[in-house]
Amino acid sequence: MLAPTPASPESAGMSTPALNRLEAHLKARYIDAGRFPGTQLLIYRRGKIVHSTVQGFADLERKVPVKDDTIYRIYSMTKPITSVAFMMLVEEGRVAIDEPVAKYIPEWKNLGVFLAGNAPAFLTRSPSRPMLIVDLLRHTSGLTYGFQQRSNVDAAYREHKIGEVEKAGSLDSMIEGLAKIPLEFSPGEAWNYSVATDVLGYLVGKISGMPFEQFLKERIFKPLGMNDTDFFVPADKAHRFAACYSADPQGGFNPLAAERKGTLTLQDDPTTSSFLSPPSLVSGGGGLCSTAADYLTFCRALLNGGELGGVRLLGPKTLKLMTSNHLPGGVDLPAMSRSLFSEAAYNGIGFGLGFAVTMHPSQTLIAGSPGEFNWGGAATTSFFIDPAEELITIFMTQVLPSSAYPLRRELRTMVYAAITESNL
Incomplete structure (x- = not known):
C-alpha cells in the first residue's frame, strides 16, 4: 500500500507551532518526568501525514530509542479490527447482527443472569431476552472482564483465567468456560x-x-500491506519490539507538581515476552501487536x-452503521x-459497533466533532478518527x-x- 505524502501542517490547515507545543508537552510532562519511556505520535489530515515524531x-x-517502525502491543486497539472483520461477514450475508449468539454457540443457550453466590454455586435468573450479536x-x-474486580462474576473469570491474553487456553476453551459462568x-x-x-473473533473463525x-x-492485513501487524512478533522483528511498563503515579497525578516524578516498572521484557511466539488463545479483544504506520493504514481505510x-x-x-451510537x-x-x-466516564460519548462515538462535543467538555470515533489500548495506545475534519491521530507508548x-x-x-482551518 502506497504510503501517504508527508507535508507541512499548514498545507492541511494545521499549525506547526501548536504541534510543537504538543511534543514539548509530551517530553516535559511525561518523558522527562519519568512517566512514559517514550512516545510516537502520528497525525494525518486531508490526505497527508502532517506530523510524525518519536x-x-x-x-x-x-536504551533502545523509539523509531518509526517500533512494534507495540496495541491490546484493545485490536477490537476495532476484529469488529470490522465481523462486519465483513455481515456484508456477505453470512450472519446478521440481530441474531441470537446461541445460534452459533449452542452451549450458551441457557446462560443465566447472576443473582447471588460464588463459583460454582451461583444462583441465577433467566435473562429478559437472549444475547444478540449486536450486544x-x-x-x-x-x-x-476479570480485571474489573467488582463482582463475584469477575472473580469467576479470574479463577478460570478467561480473557487473559498471556495465559494458557484457546478460543474454544474460553467459550466452554464462559458457558459455566452467569x-x-x-x-x-x-x-x-x-x-x-x-467472542466475536471466535465467531469470525466459526462462520468463515x-x-x-x-x-x-x-x-485485512495482506491486502492493505499491514505487514507488521500480527498476534506475535517474529524473530526477525524482535529487535523492533518495545518493552512494556507499569506506571506508578505515586499517589495520583498532579500536573502542577512538576517535581513529582512518576516511576516505571518493567512489566513485559521484549526479549522474553510471550508475544514472541504464536499464542494459544488468539485474542480478538486484545492480542495484536502493530506499528503506528500499520494502524494508520487501517484508519485511513x-x-x-x-x-x-x-x-x-x-x-x-x-x-x-458501525460509527453510530447503538446504546439502547x-x-x-x-x-x-x-x-x-476509564473510557466510559465521558458525557456525550456513545458506543457503536466496535468504537466509542462522539455524539455531543459540548457535553464531553473536550474539543471534537459529532461522529468522531475512537478507541485505545491498555498500554496507553490510542487513536481517533474525525471524518468531518478528515483527521486521524495515532498515539503509541507502552505504559x-x-x-x-x-x-x-x-x-x-x-x-x-x-x-487552523476547520471543515465545520
Missing part, C-alpha cells in the same frame, strides 16, 4: 467492557471456516469509507456503564494502565487546538 526510549533498560459488538452482552446482567440492560470482542488469525491476515488503494474492507453505509435509547456511556474502565494519566484528554485537546 521521542524517548522503546526499551529503557537497553457483543457494543458491549451490552452481560459478559465482563452473565453480569440481562443483555441490553447495561454497558460493560468485556471479553465480547474475543478458517482460523480467526488467518481471516485477518488474508482479508476507515476514514475513506472502508476502502484504501483499491482494497475495500467495508461499504460506507456499513461503516456509518440513544443514551451515552455514563448513563449505561457498569464498567470500571499500563491507560488510566494512570489523563493523556488521551490532553492529546485530543491539543490536536484539535492545532487545527
Whole structure:
C-alpha cells in the first residue's frame, strides 16, 4: 500500500507551532518526568501525514530509542479490527447482527443472569431476552472482564483465567468456560467492557471456516500491506519490539507538581515476552501487536469509507452503521456503564459497533466533532478518527494502565487546538 505524502501542517490547515507545543508537552510532562519511556505520535489530515515524531526510549533498560517502525502491543486497539472483520461477514450475508449468539454457540443457550453466590454455586435468573450479536459488538452482552474486580462474576473469570491474553487456553476453551459462568446482567440492560470482542473473533473463525488469525491476515492485513501487524512478533522483528511498563503515579497525578516524578516498572521484557511466539488463545479483544504506520493504514481505510488503494474492507453505509451510537435509547456511556474502565466516564460519548462515538462535543467538555470515533489500548495506545475534519491521530507508548494519566484528554485537546482551518 502506497504510503501517504508527508507535508507541512499548514498545507492541511494545521499549525506547526501548536504541534510543537504538543511534543514539548509530551517530553516535559511525561518523558522527562519519568512517566512514559517514550512516545510516537502520528497525525494525518486531508490526505497527508502532517506530523510524525518519536521521542524517548522503546526499551529503557537497553536504551533502545523509539523509531518509526517500533512494534507495540496495541491490546484493545485490536477490537476495532476484529469488529470490522465481523462486519465483513455481515456484508456477505453470512450472519446478521440481530441474531441470537446461541445460534452459533449452542452451549450458551441457557446462560443465566447472576443473582447471588460464588463459583460454582451461583444462583441465577433467566435473562429478559437472549444475547444478540449486536450486544457483543457494543458491549451490552452481560459478559465482563476479570480485571474489573467488582463482582463475584469477575472473580469467576479470574479463577478460570478467561480473557487473559498471556495465559494458557484457546478460543474454544474460553467459550466452554464462559458457558459455566452467569452473565453480569440481562443483555441490553447495561454497558460493560468485556471479553465480547474475543467472542466475536471466535465467531469470525466459526462462520468463515478458517482460523480467526488467518481471516485477518488474508482479508485485512495482506491486502492493505499491514505487514507488521500480527498476534506475535517474529524473530526477525524482535529487535523492533518495545518493552512494556507499569506506571506508578505515586499517589495520583498532579500536573502542577512538576517535581513529582512518576516511576516505571518493567512489566513485559521484549526479549522474553510471550508475544514472541504464536499464542494459544488468539485474542480478538486484545492480542495484536502493530506499528503506528500499520494502524494508520487501517484508519485511513476507515476514514475513506472502508476502502484504501483499491482494497475495500467495508461499504460506507456499513461503516456509518458501525460509527453510530447503538446504546439502547440513544443514551451515552455514563448513563449505561457498569464498567470500571476509564473510557466510559465521558458525557456525550456513545458506543457503536466496535468504537466509542462522539455524539455531543459540548457535553464531553473536550474539543471534537459529532461522529468522531475512537478507541485505545491498555498500554496507553490510542487513536481517533474525525471524518468531518478528515483527521486521524495515532498515539503509541507502552505504559499500563491507560488510566494512570489523563493523556488521551490532553492529546485530543491539543490536536484539535492545532487545527487552523476547520471543515465545520
